[in-house]
Amino acid sequence: EVQLLESGGGLEQPGGSLRLSCAASGFTFSSFPMSWVRQAPGKGLEWVSAITASGGSAYYTDSVKGRFTISRDNSKNTLYLQMNSLRAEDTAVYYCAKRRDGFDIWGQGTRVTVSS
């Protein structure tokens, strides 16, 4: 079964850090670009970051540039999002998504709450 499973979310204070992980199974992880997409409470979807299949290139939305780092370990079939200098506005459910044509596979999401 094709599956993405996120972990690493939780409650963090402003200025703190969290590292999200996304474990992939059921497909050739190293062949596909991957993305992180977030959804603030009661709001719409916001694309956060993407990484190429090889991991050689990464892309970010402006609001997280310099604070978040996307990476992947193709030997472990795992995608990561290192989130530093967290802000209240980063509070959201974070989804990892596999990119084929559009985002065809999504995880169930991990909740990140940034609050003092």
Add this chain to the structure above:
Amino acid sequence: DIVMTQSPDSLAVSLGERATINCKSSQTVLYSSNNRNSLAWYQQKPGQPPKLLIYWASTRESGVPDRFSGSGSGTDFTLTISSLQAEDVAVYYCQQYHSTPFTFGPGTKVDIK
């Protein structure tokens, strides 16, 4: 950045009737390599992740009922549910994957009238 807009914000349709959602991009999302539009539609139900319905503006994802169809090109796109079923109550998003940031529309909530 390509800005995506959707209309209406919400709509209520009787069971069995047609629902139409519009999506507009601020610039073309035509992918020159294959002459196809890099536009996807997703369905999201409460407490669930989004589900891909349509990609390349009009290609239905495997397993998606044929009452869902996508059309349009350039900057104007439409998602049509030909005969609304109770299980179609959800929020629908369009997204461009032509260039980063891969922006989403604000969503359209579909309910039963």
